[in-house]
Amino acid sequence: MRLDKYLKVSRLIKRRTVANEACDHARVTVNGKPAKASYDVKIGDRITIQFGTRQLTVEVLDVAESVRKDDAAALWREIPQE
Numbered sequence: 001m002r003l004d005k006y007l008k009v010s011r012l013i014k015r016r017t018v019a020n021e022a023c024d025h026a027r028v029t030v031n032g033k034p035a036k037a038s039y040d041v042k043i044g045d046r047i048t049i050q051f052g053t054r055q056l057t058v059e060v061l062d063v064a065e066s067v068r069k070d071d072a073a074a075l076w077r078e079i080p081q082e
Contacts, residue, residue, distance in 0.1 A: 001063050003030065003047075004037035009064065011072040012049060012056070022049065046079065055081065 001009070007019035007028070022028050023037040027050040030039055041047075045060045058076040067075065 001041050001065070002037060003028065003035055003039040003041050006041040006060075006063065006075075007047075007049075009067060009072070010075040011069065012047075012058065012076065027051075047076075057081065 004016050004019040004023060007013040007022075008016040013019040013022065019028075020037045023035060023039075026034040028035055029048045030041075030045050032046075032048075035047075041060055041063055043060055043063060046057060047060065048055060048057045057079040059079055060075070061077055062075045064075060
């Protein structure tokens, strides 16, 4: 699944266009490298998103085409900042 679609489906970012723009401006990294919106997300990837001054790092636990809002958090696990 594309990175921008994963960010939207997992509810990490609300809209796919916003996820696309975040990737274009290098605010999203996968496994420590800036990633394009077309990056193919795999289980075990570590995604870091820069929200202004806040940074969120998550590990991909599952990749699903569509999930209900209540089940979206099961797709990822937050990794505490060191």
